Amino acid sequence: MFKNLKKQVRPWDYIIFLILLIVSFIPLAIFGYSQKQQLAAAADNNTKPIIYAEISIDKKVIKKIKLSKKTPHKLFTLHPHSGEYNIIEVNGTRIRDKEDNTPDQIAVNTGWISKPGQQSICLPHRLIITIKSSNKSTTPDNSLVKP
Structure with a gap:
């Protein structure tokens, strides 16, 4: 052979x-x-880059969450479209799609993400969680999670 x-x-x-x-x-x-x-x-610049998660649905950014050691544990539910849900979990420097109602569960199986460039994508709901880094202190929206 x-x-x-x-x-x-x-x-x-x-x-x-x-x-x-x-x-x-x-x-x-x-x-x-x-x-x-x-x-x-x-x-x-003598500054540490700010790590944050950007959550977008249908290519529109809906939340920016600062990820740091001081970020408390938080669960919240997003409803991208009627009949769809995603439960997002934030825990310190990491974030994940904990639960959703898609048949394939790809975003759930992705698990925790925490490094800039990583993504968790839920295609049926058109939801994307992206980890980004910035040196600008005004980039993340701290309205969801306060250090």
């Missing part, structure tokens, strides 16, 4: 495989570089 497979592989196949393997790591390098730049900018 391996002899037949070996006959089908050509020298260029190895080169193409190696190139594809190297290219697959480019997004990781870009993301790591951007994280490093963000931390360096925060260090230059």
Whole structure:
């Protein structure tokens, strides 16, 4: 069986495989570089970046929640459309979709998110929770969770 497979592989196949393997790591390098730049900018300003969760439904931001060690545990329910619900849980520096009434439960199975760039997406309800970082103190809406 391996002899037949070996006959089908050509020298260029190895080169193409190696190139594809190297290219697959480019997004990781870009993301790591951007994280490093963000931390360096925060260090230059002598301020810690503010981490916050942005909750949007139908591409409209409905809540921004500051995530810090002082953020208390909180549960709240969102009703994106009639007959739909999402129970969102905030606990310190992390947030999750604890419960919803979708058949696939993808957002619920995503679990806790806490790092900038992470997302929890509930497609049937068109609800997206995104973790973002900012050095501006006015970005998060602290009306939901106060430190």
